[in-house]
Amino acid sequence: MKKKEMIYEGKAKQIFKTDKNDQVIVHFKDDATAFDGQKKGQIAEKGMINNKISNFFFKLLEEKGIKTHLIEELNERDSLVKKVDIIPLEVVMRNVAAGSLAKRIGLEEGTPLKQPVIEFYYKDDDLGDPLINVSHIELLGLAGREELERLIALGHKINDILVKFLKERNVDLVDFKLEFGKTAEGEIILADEITPDTCRFWDSETKEKLDKDRFRRDLGDVEEAYHEMYKRITGQDWK
Amino acid sequence: MKKKEMIYEGKAKQIFKTDKNDQVIVHFKDDATAFDGQKKGQIAEKGMINNKISNFFFKLLEEKGIKTHLIEELNERDSLVKKVDIIPLEVVMRNVAAGSLAKRIGLEEGTPLKQPVIEFYYKDDDLGDPLINVSHIELLGLAGREELERLIALGHKINDILVKFLKERNVDLVDFKLEFGKTAEGEIILADEITPDTCRFWDSETKEKLDKDRFRRDLGDVEEAYHEMYKRITGQDWK
Numbered sequence: 341m342k343k344k345e346m347i348y349e350g351k352a353k354q355i356f357k358t359d360k361n362d363q364v365i366v367h368f369k370d371d372a373t374a375f376d377g378q379k380k381g382q383i384a385e386k387g388m389i390n391n392k393i394s395n396f397f398f399k400l401l402e403e404k405g406i407k408t409h410l411i412e413e414l415n416e417r418d419s420l421v422k423k424v425d426i427i428p429l430e431v432v433m434r435n436v437a438a439g440s441l442a443k444r445i446g447l448e449e450g451t452p453l454k455q456p457v458i459e460f461y462y463k464d465d466d467l468g469d470p471l472i473n474v475s476h477i478e479l480l481g482l483a484g485r486e487e488l489e490r491l492i493a494l495g496h497k498i499n500d501i502l503v504k505f506l507k508e509r510n511v512d513l514v515d516f517k518l519e520f521g522k523t524a525e526g527e528i529i530l531a532d533e534i535t536p537d538t539c540r541f542w543d544s545e546t547k548e549k550l551d552k553d554r555f556r557r558d559l560g561d562v563e564e565a566y567h568e569m570y571k572r573i574t575g576q577d578w579k
Numbered sequence: 580m581k582k583k584e585m586i587y588e589g590k591a592k593q594i595f596k597t598d599k600n601d602q603v604i605v606h607f608k609d610d611a612t613a614f615d616g617q618k619k620g621q622i623a624e625k626g627m628i629n630n631k632i633s634n635f636f637f638k639l640l641e642e643k644g645i646k647t648h649l650i651e652e653l654n655e656r657d658s659l660v661k662k663v664d665i666i667p668l669e670v671v672m673r674n675v676a677a678g679s680l681a682k683r684i685g686l687e688e689g690t691p692l693k694q695p696v697i698e699f700y701y702k703d704d705d706l707g708d709p710l711i712n713v714s715h716i717e718l719l720g721l722a723g724r725e726e727l728e729r730l731i732a733l734g735h736k737i738n739d740i741l742v743k744f745l746k747e748r749n750v751d752l753v754d755f756k757l758e759f760g761k762t763a764e765g766e767i768i769l770a771d772e773i774t775p776d777t778c779r780f781w782d783s784e785t786k787e788k789l790d791k792d793r794f795r796r797d798l799g800d801v802e803e804a805y806h807e808m809y810k811r812i813t814g815q816d817w818k
């Protein structure tokens with residue numbers, strides 16, 4: 341598949357046209373940002389690791405009946421995916437209080453939630469990706485009522501699958517962010533990525549952070565955390 | 580009805596015990612606060628005006644079939660009400676973009692909303708009354724699913740009644756906050772207050788603000804706005 345011109349450059353990935361109108365190539369960069377882009381840096385080989393991890397998760401989810409955008413991995417940093425119209429919502433699933441949820445509702449970070457929490461954030465960099473509710477989503481026309489029900493059901497199903505998979509690898513899935521998109525045929529499928537950039541992974545015993553929070557919060561050993569997650573997920577050493 | 584000891588002192592009102600276990604007296608103060616209590620002041624005779632305005636609205640709503648806590652006005656600043664367990668949610672109804680909604684979703688203040696928006700804020704001063712969603716409400720056990728449906732239906736019905744009433748008096752009901760409570764019998768009724776402290780009222784023609792935003796934003800003529808709203812709502816001059 342030929343990589344044609346770049347059509348979007350985001351904070352962590354680039355999107356390229358291909359010969360086919362309904363397919364794009366996702367290129368994973370080493371760039372890392374935090375706090376709405378205020379903090380910037382690089383994580384060595386992150387792009388390669390995230391490409392592999394995301395594709396691993398997407399294949400796992402496909403096996404469990406979740407439709408994703410993944411077509412095939414092309415090389416270390418590039419994957420061919422179905423082009424979708426991204427629904428401008430970050431769907432966040434949470435199993436343990438951390439980050440903004442801990443602050444918002446006054447729970448100590450690390451408190452297990454007695455049921456998974458789902459949140460929608462409006463994907464809008466200028467507004468700082470604010471939390472919004474169903475009423476806002478309807479007003480803005482970001483998704484219809486049935487589509488929302490679908491996103492909620494998919495969010496919970498994906499959460500169940502990933503929690504179980506990771507638990508067996510001694511990792512607590514604290515929370516993570518999903519993006520969905522619509523194909524030309526109007527089907528809602530999972531898009532974007534599932535990686536240590538977009539998830540909070542904690543070692544089940546030590547509660548050590550194995551994700552982008554090491555970069556956000558300057559905890560050190562950032563690369564090591566990505567390597568460790570690569571190993572726990574795929575069962576293979578990173579190089 | 581005898582006014583016994585004070586059981587709660589809030590930012591704008593005091594609550595007193597009475598001879599009856601299931602009734603309390605609400606006393607309206609002139610105190611005004613803004614920005615989570617950071618800004619403090621007084622608005623002359625506000626307590627008296629708000630007592631009258633709130634009771635006027637509650638009677639209007641009762642006539643339209645909405646159950647409220649109001650039993651009777653006792654004197655200029657005091658009203659006898661049914662004691663309820665307040666559901667710790669601020670139910671906010673919005674018809675025009677203003678305040679935090681305008682900021683959150685990037686609409687210019689004054690933009691009419693093509694449908695009313697409903698929001699729930701967690702009534703918790705320490706947390707700064709954060710916006711929360713249905714998933715947070717369920718996690719925290721603040722209201723059951725059926726109760727929430729009821730709050731949503733009541734919020735919309737009250738909004739419809741008040742929008743219509745005020746429009747005929749040349750006032751746009753931009754947004755307002757409701758609090759509901761449960762009686763000992765488990766019935767959900769409207770409680771707290773509906774006043775220029777808890778609503779945004781704009782003159783329909785000039786869009787002049789006739790509410791607590793005059794205090795919040797130091798616009799001057801604060802008392803005059805409360806007098807004007809008293810007049811438009813009751814049809815009588817304030818003293």
Ligand SMILES: Nc1ncnc2c1ncn2[C@@H]1O[C@H](COP(=O)(O)OP(=O)(O)O)[C@@H](O)[C@H]1O
Pocket residue numbers: 348349350351352353354355364409421422423424425426519521531532533
């Ligand atoms: N299958 C897809 N089709 C089209 N766009 C996609 C697809 N998957 C992800 N995207 C979008 O491509 C961009 C990926 O780049 P990224 O660096 O994550 O951007 P951002 O900085 O906006 O998060 C995102 O805007 C994402 O929504």
Ligand SMILES: Nc1ncnc2c1ncn2[C@@H]1O[C@H](COP(=O)(O)OP(=O)(O)O)[C@@H](O)[C@H]1O
Pocket residue numbers: 587588589590591592593594603648660661662663664665758760770771772
């Ligand atoms: N019918 C009622 N029964 C019991 N409590 C009530 C009733 N109506 C209102 N309240 C509560 O009484 C308090 C009124 O005081 P207020 O000054 O508004 O307090 P706050 O500073 O918490 O907003 C609020 O906490 C409100 O929830």
Ligand SMILES: [Mg+2]
Pocket residue numbers: 350351352
């Ligand atoms: Mg992204």
Ligand SMILES: [Mg+2]
Pocket residue numbers: 589590591
């Ligand atoms: Mg109050």
